[in-house]
Amino acid sequence: MVSIMFFLKNKIQVCSVFIILSLFLFTGCSTKTLQQGQLQNQESQNVTIKMLDIGQGDSVLIRTSEQVIMIDTGDVDERERLLSLLKKEGITTIDKLIITHPHSDHIGGAYILFKQFNVKAVYDNGQTTNTKTYQTYLKWIKDKNIAYKQVLAGDQLDFGGGVSFRIFSPTAQMIKADGDLNADSIVGKLIYGDFSMLFTGDSEAETEKGLLKTYGKELKSTILKVPHHGSKTSSNRNYLQAVAPEAGLVSLGAGNDYGHPHQVTLNKYNALNIKLYRTDQDGSITVTSDGKTYNIQKEK
Template sequence: MKLTRKWSWLVIAVTLFSVIFATGCGSAGITSQPGGKLPAVVSGAPLTVKVLDVGQGDAILIRTNEQVVLIDTGDVPARDKLVSMLKSQGITTVDKLIITHPHADHIGGAAAVFANFTVRQVYDSGQRTTSNLYKQYLTQINKKKIPFTVVTAGTTIELGNEAVLSVLAPEQPFIGGSEPDLNNNSIVAKLVYGNFSMLMTGDAEKESEERMLKKGAASLKSTLLKSGHHGSKTSSSLPFLQAVSPEAALISLGADNEYHHPHPITLKKYNDKKMKVYRTDTDGTLTVTSDGKTYSITKER
């Protein structure tokens, strides 16, 4: 009888311990995000996203407490500026370089990045082109034996500290068929860190937006939007904005650029949707920080 009682207490104690342990580590607010299995609770270590002011082009620096990630590298004229901006952040290694598509204003600084930093891994959309910049880019990747991965919708890129990039585009077959439309097959990826998210769109245009909407509008919902194609009217279609429903748009573009980006129609749509607008041509580099719950955006000027 005595022994049985002892065992009963032991069973109760073990059960209680298991329940407390499970509550503490497993169910403490970890819930599913729409369209994914991402944890809503993260360590709270700051995630930083810098939409760098590289003139007309895109270069977006993402830092977690484990990795340095660069999405695009700006155009050739801004490459020295890009290198000095990265060096001023104390960066010597780029863990992941993601090239959304091989146009000069996204790939132009790649050679300088390879020359000045250790790049551990390159991801791109798998689109090929005949430009010298693109050839040099491939040559450098081969010469330096950098691991290289082509990504498509459904890929998840881990950024450390529970932050991920969930790739939503491109998909095969490419838009445009045998002569792919480089902009429209841009890598589009949603950066997710706890409850914070930011949609990185490269230069994806209306056709890509329509494809992503058909596949699943819910997965597009994001806290912030990196405006597609530098705020051009070819992107940011209304149904897409409806699905993303961001609180703010961040536009990367050069002052007085020859393409007249951003387009007033796009700015009006953002305004009608009560989205805040930040732009690198007037605000300089835009810095977003998040602890996975809240976020802030600061302008360089």
């Protein structure tokens, strides 16, 4: 009996020590977990904008703390590259796919996205064309029953995590007039706190003229996606002065058939002291912002 009592007492002591130790360890661990959690939370509050090195075309991957967004998908012959770039980024779901206009160097990779990823919603300007690439795009949206919405000037999309996308162009009238596909590209401003970036698709000088008149100072953005792969048919001086970006990002393929970027365009940016980053020379370009400051990283 005594030995049993002793055994129990001993066991209680051992248990007590064990419980105290556990509590200590548990408290220690939970503090550490909390710190890591806070760090992760701070990191995930950033917006990351990656202009993919996708040859002659456009494709931009945007990640906020809540969503994955893509603006354009590169050309048909770059589909496999797009797929590998996105897989490398660990992408499985695309919350929003925005197509600026239905030319193949912007819409060409949509097929592989629909086939390989969970694309939740597609947004475009509603302008149609009769190319096979565009018909395939429509067919996949329909077959996979993907949410689709036309967006026009005045609309706003929520990218989650405090990031919004304000659409400036095209207007309903521009689409009704069934004008030039490039000129009617979706132009929109991503806004996150003090940071902003203007996305322009292949919009043209005439688009810029209209935007200046309607939006003026509201065009001002931290960074500009240089319109139409650096073509001389856009990037008007007045427009650049209104947007007044600190840097411009150009997406284009080395030695492309169009001679992009045109020298006169490069000169305009140079004269205004706007630093240019180019996917043909720098590889993929990544912009990260916490809503106050930002940094730009080149792959090469």
